[in-house]
Amino acid sequence: MLDNAFGVSGVTHVPDSSPLSRRRIIAATTIGNALEFYDFLIYSFFAAQIGRAFFPVGNDVGSMLASLATFGVGFLFRPLGSIVLGAYADRRGRKAAMLLTLSLMALGTAIIAFTPTYAQIGVFAPALIVLGRILQGFSTGGEVGAATSMLAEAAPNHQRGYYISWQMASQGLAVLAAALISFTLTQTLDKAALASWGWRLPFVVGMLIAPMGMYIRRRLKETYAREMVPDAQRHPESALTELAASHRNMLVMSTLIQAGSQITSYIFIIYLPTYAIVQLHMPAHLALAAVIVSGIVTFVASPLLGILSDRIGRKPLAWGSRILSIAVAIPCFHAMNLQPPMWALVLMLGGLAILAAMCAVGNYTLVTENFPAKVRASGMGIAQAIGAAIFGGFAQFTATWLIRVTGDSLAPAYLVIACCVISMIPLFFLRETRNVQLT
Template sequence: METPTLTRLTDASAPSPAPLTRKQSRTRLVTAAAVGNALEFYDFTVYGFFALLIGKLFFPVHDPVGQLLLAVASFGVGFFTRPVGGLLIGMYADRAGRKKAMVLTLALMAVGTAMIAFAPTYAQVGIAAPVILVVARLIQGFSAGGEVGASTTLLLEQAPANRRGLYASWQFASQGLAAMAGALTGVCLTSALSPAQLESWGWRVPFVIGTLIVPVGWWLRKTLDEEPPAAHAAEKGKAPKVPLIDVLRDHRRAVLTGLGLTIGGTAAHFIIVFYLSIYGVKMLGLPAWTAMLSGCVSGAILFVLAPVGGYLSDRFGRKRMAQMTRVLLMLAIYPAFVALNRWPSATTLLATVTVLSCVHGINIGGVGAMLGELFPRSVRATGAAVVYSLGVAIFGGFAQFFVTSLIVLTGSTLAPAWYVIACGALSLVGVAYMRESAGTALD
């Protein structure tokens, strides 16, 4: 596989650095692009796993279900600022460059994560505690909204035409690796610490770790090479002053189809990877370590199979792979929840997570490339970021809150399955209207 050599732009007076090999350039590109997304989902994973404890410490509601609802709502509140971040940072990436936008998103994510790590509890500062927590989640959401658009478009634009699916798939593979790391951290902490220690300081450790990862990601992104966007704009003779106007005026079909694609994938992702751990503890009565182990399994599978899905989308077509795997997941999700409720055990939970994650991992492998290929380069970061952040904000960030509320309202423990099926049907509609672009020239 031939990987394009990136041009390093340096000051004329500065000493010339040793050139990177093709393998080093490819590794640095993928790592730098994926690290911010990984940090985001690492934080989301540990937040989800400690949602019950966070609810107890920050939301003084006597009803355990009420505490859970408030905790998952604070998890989802960050998704309110995702579309805003997607819009503003996406336009910044299209005007100033993907690299500058990626450095900005990582800095904002670091601030939000550090705020959670050192936030005082309700017992310490009263109502200010949940306010600090919510503000931190809003900052993280703003950052995450622009992260996917900037980093995924950089991967797409540097990849060979017949490997774009594989390159872009590492964004979602990094989510799996982050989920696995977050779950392992949770398992280790709950196994090594007493409940009192976890409540006192142990729950902060994962967020401190997330903050300490930032300098590595910062260095990778600051030293990344990128062709200036102005050079490509001058070559093509077009440089929109407000990319959002071009997206809404000239690419309405791409926006609608991209939203449809995002809805199904993000609903399935947040239910399978994040909510099943809470579901296992709260609804099935399984021990916390067993539920966290399901997060490890799911994350490991996504890390391995997302690149496989990206490769298959390059070889057999993204549209075909997206349709096949989406239908398979819709067919599997309902009997999976029936089995969980009929035979509630660690074995059933892990088997269910394994099967669902395998199908989901193949499905999301080609999604990053599909979203980026919907838009031309001049508005690609803006279009992809807005579409992705809107879909995730509505159908992913509040997925846990929606299904928890549905279970309370309907009394049916199968509500999560119906939610995934409904979102999957909307996704199939969006995919049906997409043009196949695997292997074609990228503007």
């Protein structure tokens, strides 16, 4: 039984109102989600080494583009994961789905960690890397909807913004862990060792930590499962059928709104170190040190922004983050090209991390709260996964390609501005959900 997790109408309730239980849900969801995103993101920190090992096309830029394209492949399979695993989460429960996603992520990470290089097994090497990225993308696509739904459903009505904000905080934790490990390796290993075997170590670490996440998640109480709702037999349609029939407009708007948060997260937080290393020829350890600060800022700022959204609403955060991102994109990239001192780079990346967190927290709360419980994991997960595939997964590749084609080092800033403008359109139509009772 699910400890009275829901009533006869299928409306979600908190399974245990004690502060200890709620803190456990936040901790378990955050730690598990951070592990998922760590495994998914660590690839981008070693894109250059992976490109030379598995995609030897004759020059570093070409290998880098091939490697970043493979990073993007994971995003293409996130929508499929969100459809399959989101429906599973709405039918069997958030906890069941979150255990499955972590297992799939560990498998994909293990494949990348132990695949021989192109020089050793030829074309099978890049094929296996792509397979590993497919499994990682499929897993992450299902993780976001299930984890965010559980956070929303466990929260008191007046604190949902705070609870949901831990979804973004966990991603900041993942960025921090990935950057710390990358920084340590670049400081302790020479280039030959890093290119030969050192880049594999972070994937091994992620694979080995996964069982801890599984243990933590097994101790959670379920917040919603359609199979356990008493009237489910009288309404047997699947979550996907109901989404298509009754929530199409919401799904479209929820997908478009992702443009802003995806582009700011992947350009401001993930891509800028690559930009600094490849385009500006900054030492890798300096760029990674700046990202460590971004991870810390994201982890700390996200819950505070969640509290703010509970005070002033979700839409003010969404509007403000996009307007500010548009205003600072060009000046920030221009400043980077002036080769700023380390303290200025750190300060700038910290500020951009706050904007990215602000945008994401507004997104997660608005989208999650606008879907009813029986389609929440599917709806939120599909919107986020498609948005990530279109606007996030290939953001680094597109930015690198635009610079190469146009010769304009500010091209990534124009990409940020365009996506933020696109993501403003749904804000005119989505309702404000602060203090709205979940259904």
